[in-house]
Amino acid sequence: MGEDGLEVPEERRGSEPLEQRVAIFTALLAALGAVVGYQGNHLMHEVLLRKNEAVLQKAEATDEWNYYQAVSTKAHLMELAQQLVPPERAAQFDDRIKKYGAQRDEVQATARELDAASQRSAEESAQLEAPHGRLATAMIFLQIAISLASITALTKRGWLFVVAATSAIGGVGLWVSVLIAGG
Numbered sequence: 001m002g003e004d005g006l007e008v009p010e011e012r013r014g015s016e017p018l019e020q021r022v023a024i025f026t027a028l029l030a031a032l033g034a035v036v037g038y039q040g041n042h043l044m045h046e047v048l049l050r051k052n053e054a055v056l057q058k059a060e061a062t063d064e065w066n067y068y069q070a071v072s073t074k075a076h077l078m079e080l081a082q083q084l085v086p087p088e089r090a091a092q093f094d095d096r097i098k099k100y101g102a103q104r105d106e107v108q109a110t111a112r113e114l115d116a117a118s119q120r121s122a123e124e125s126a127q128l129e130a131p132h133g134r135l136a137t138a139m140i141f142l143q144i145a146i147s148l149a150s151i152t153a154l155t156k157r158g159w160l161f162v163v164a165a166t167s168a169i170g171g172v173g174l175w176v177s178v179l180i181a182g183g
Contacts, residue, residue, distance in 0.1 A: 022153045022161060026146055029168055033142040036175050040135035043128060050125035054118045061114035068107040075100035131178040138178070141171030 075097060082093040148164035151157075 018156060018158060018161065019153055022149050025161075025164070025168075026149045026153075029142050029146050029149070032172070032175075033139060033146070036135055036139050036142060036171070039175075039178070040132060040139060043132050043135065047125050047128045047132065050121050050128060054121035054125060057114050057118035057121060061111050061118060064107055064111035064114055068104060068111055071100055071104045071107055075104060131181060134174045134178050138171040138174035141167050141174065145171060 078093050078096045078100060082090045082097065085093075145164045145168035148160050148167060152160040152164060
């Protein structure tokens with residue numbers, strides 16, 4: 001008998017608690033999935049930002065290395081001109097040779113700094129990208145759990161709910177492992 005005094009059909013008896021558990025379970029997983037999805041997207045944006053920084057710094061370094069080549073060429077031309085002119089006129093090239101030599105050293109140092117910065121950004125990107133795979137896998141496990149819970153509600157098969165819970169535990173475990181690792 002139901003609360004209203006009417007007889008409850010046998011197929012409905014005892015099914016509400018399972019349906020209620022499945023509904024609450026599904027709602028919680030959907031909320032958790034939203035959090036995991038947000039974290040995964042945020043992390044991927046950070047990864048892409050670092051990759052873009054690495055590319056931009058590498059392009060700047062390439063520009064500096066090209067400038068270094070131009071300055072080196074000017075210095076070599078001045079040295080060649082100094083050797084080709086009569087000895088009494090060779091001294092006029094000394095200041096230019098010194099200027100290009102100093103400029104070349106400055107440009108080389110800047111290019112090396114930009115190369116190092118690009119490498120650091122690329123490494124940061126790789127470190128940030130590692131936990132993204134675990135977040136994506138956690139999201140898959142949570143989605144599988146939601147799907148299995150929905151099938152549980154339709155079929156009223158309790159064992160499916162156990163499989164859904166197992167999948168959810170796997171997803172939550174992966175998510176927690178990312179949180180603990182600081183990703």
